[in-house]
Amino acid sequence: MKEKELINIIKNILNSEYIGDDCAYLKDLNIVVSQDSLVEGVHFSLSYTTAYQLGRKTVMVNISDICASGAKPKYLTISLSIPDYIDEKFVEEFYKGAKDACGDVKIVGGDITGSDKLYISATAIGSTIGRKISSRSNAKIGYKIIVSGEHGNSAKGLEILSGKLKVESEKLNNFQFSTFNFQQDISLLPDNIKLSTSKFLQSHLMPVARTDFSRQISQNCTQDYAMTDTSDGLEDALMQIAKASNVRLKIDTSKIPHDAYVDMDTVLFGGEDYELVAVVPKDLHIDGATEIGEVVDGDTGLEIDEEFYTDIDDKLFNHFKR
Amino acid sequence: MKEKELINIIKNILNSEYIGDDCAYLKDLNIVVSQDSLVEGVHFSLSYTTAYQLGRKTVMVNISDICASGAKPKYLTISLSIPDYIDEKFVEEFYKGAKDACGDVKIVGGDITGSDKLYISATAIGSTIGRKISSRSNAKIGYKIIVSGEHGNSAKGLEILSGKLKVESEKLNNFQFSTFNFQQDISLLPDNIKLSTSKFLQSHLMPVARTDFSRQISQNCTQDYAMTDTSDGLEDALMQIAKASNVRLKIDTSKIPHDAYVDMDTVLFGGEDYELVAVVPKDLHIDGATEIGEVVDGDTGLEIDEEFYTDIDDKLFNHFKR
Structure with missing residues (x-):
């Protein structure tokens, strides 16, 4: 599976101006x-x-894409392909979660078919009226780079859930995350990590789309701006904007909001936080935003803590890998 | 898998006015x-x-739903989930077929993920400007029932492709459809069935959405009307309209267009023809339409050749089963 290569093949066949943003x-x-x-x-x-x-997350993942454009999320369709081991109760609970995640957004259609694994595909539609719509290609020299929320929490949650989290003994008072069973053992956690653990799991299992961050930008920004969500990680989001805009994004990692238990490689490369990254004019004030850098003169790519990287390469990945 | 029961569960949770039409x-x-x-x-x-x-059919199946509403098909998104045995060439050919089926419709997005089987989910969007939009609940006493094209061809095509077609010796000059290999043997077919066979296979593998039939109705009908496509078969389409509109549809099977080699149970119950069924005022003239019946006074259901049926029941199915 080489998703990005396949998308290039598809782009070439369709010759489409539409493919490239969320x-x-x-x-x-x-x-x-x-x-x-x-x-x-x-x-x-x-x-x-x-x-x-799963119902909640399906909705949030799709609303997050609409938020990345700056549009107002309005409608969703959901197709479920369900195997024999999925019963009516599961479908009912799935749709309860989906509905609870919707807020003002309405689920208006979709279909149900059989399959051998559970497969979920959702489509979200947003209204652009009264909103300025983003494009990854709109970042300009002199703009600031802002983000919503904390980064790396979802990846940390997945590590806990899949039992892959290594013990970080000095940080975690010798608590063994690797043998942790969230359903049974949450009450046994030391107080100083209980909060983080809940947050990590919540972030992975029940992410929340950043509708307000998105709305503030698209209603108040009068100039072109770039925005995307961090579904594939913060570094990937930044690199996508840098390449689409042909600019250099200068990032100060010490400014990236993250939990004390999350290391920098997870902050940069962990996926599925569904936070937003926007590149906007310096004078735009957004509540809840953290400035992590700016667009500077220079070759296209990312300047992270004064090292320059041209693409998602081993050099960048290895530098921050613990 | 009881698709219709699950859809009822979902409708109850969502309490949605939107679910019920194509x-x-x-x-x-x-x-x-x-x-x-x-x-x-x-x-x-x-x-x-x-x-x-498959690319062609994916597009046509989704455009057909838009046509069933009377809207103008405009945009599509396609999500592919592909297993290891699907290569780049397959994805390329799929999108070539999809693009060729599009006509004026544009493919504007979607995603690609991994999976263990090939899953395709597409979303179609149509514009309602200048069109009167159908609802299955709009059939009224005195309206006529019209259909596009022939019925049962796709199911016959699937029978050939899956090797399930029984030999109908007296009709087919003793030709053995059951051992027929389309790729190798088409040229060996007797002339009198060659045309039908090609048509059956084409209808199943490369159906064509009825955009013109749909456009004529939605641009010219000034009153409310009902329309749906025959993705789940002609009888199912008729019953859906009868139940949603609380009316009795009187059908004369001798008027339903079908190939001479297709029996009446396949005409009524065969799926995937993607023809349109509309219930419209008597004075509306539509090119290419065949009138197969009318809406009459009486209990909700279908009156087929003067027998009355209240739902998709064994009585109806058995009556026409050869």
Whole structure:
């Protein structure tokens, strides 16, 4: 699976101006649209996620794409392909979670088919009326780089859930995360890590789309700006903007909001936080935003703590790998 | 898998006015939207369909839903989940087929993920501007029932492809459809069935959405009307309209267009023709339409050749089963 190569093949065949952002902006209809799929065994495991959580996450992942465009999330369709071991109760709980995540957004359709694994594909539609729509190619020299929320929490949550978290004894008072069973053992956690652990798990299982951060920017920014979500990690989001805009993004990692228990490689490379990264004019004030850098003159790529990187390369990855 | 029961559970949770037609009509955005999935081993087999054909069919199946609403098909997103045995060439051919099926419709997004079987989910968006949008609940006493094209061809095609077609010796000059290999043997067919066979296979592998039939109705009908496509078969389409509108549809099977080699149970119950059924005022003239009946006074259901049926029941199915 080489997703990005396949997308290039598809782009060449379709010769489409629409592919490249989190959403396609359909100007004649005043809408944006985005479709995202979640596949059992690839994106989630039923061994650690409930039907309710999965319904919530399906909705949030798709609303997050709409938020990345700056549009107002309005409608969703959801297709479920369900194997024999999924019963009616599961479908009911899934849709309860989906509905609870929706807020003002309405689920208006989709279909149900059989399959051999659980496969979920949702499409979200947003209204662009009264909003300025982002593009990854809009970052300009002199703009600041801002982010919502903390980074790396979801990846840390997945490490706990999948039992892969290494013991970080000096930080965690010798608590063994690697043998931790969240359902049974949460009350046994030392107080100083209980909060972080809950946050990590919540972030992975029940992420929240940043509708307010998005709305503030798209209603108040009068100039072109770039925005994307961190579904594939913060570094990937930044590199996508740098390449699409042909600019150099200068990042100060000490400014990136993250939990004390999350190391910098997870902050940069951990996926599925569904936070937003925006590159906007310096004078735009956004509540809840943290400035982590700026767009500077120079070759296209990322300047992270004064080291320069041109693409998602081993050099960058290895530098921050613990 | 009881698709219709699950849809009822979902309807109850969502309490949604949008679910019930081929598309959801989003009036505030002047669009309709529909999502449909195709799952390997459930909806198609790679043993008899090519990547190109599958790309075409994915697009047509989704455009057909938009046509059923009367809206103008405009945009599509496609999500592919692909297993290891699907290579780049397959994805390329799939998108070539998809693009060729599009006409004026544009593919504007989607995603690609891994999976263990090939899953395809597409979403179609149509514009409602200048069109009157259908609802299955709009059939009224005195209206006529019209259909596009022939019925049962796709199911016959699937019978040939899956080797399940029984020999109908007196009709087919003793030709053995059951051992027929389309790729190798088409030229060996007797002339009198060659045309039908090609048509059956084409209808199943490369159906064509009825955009013109749909456009004529939605641009010219000034009153409310009902329309749906025959993705789940002609009888199912008629029953859906009868139940949603609380009316009795009187059908004369001798008027239903079908190939001479297709028996009446396949005409009524065979799926995937993607023809349209509309229930419209008597004075509306539509090119290419065949009138097969009318809406009459009486209990809700179908009156087929003067026998009355209240739902998709064994009585109806057995009556026409050869």
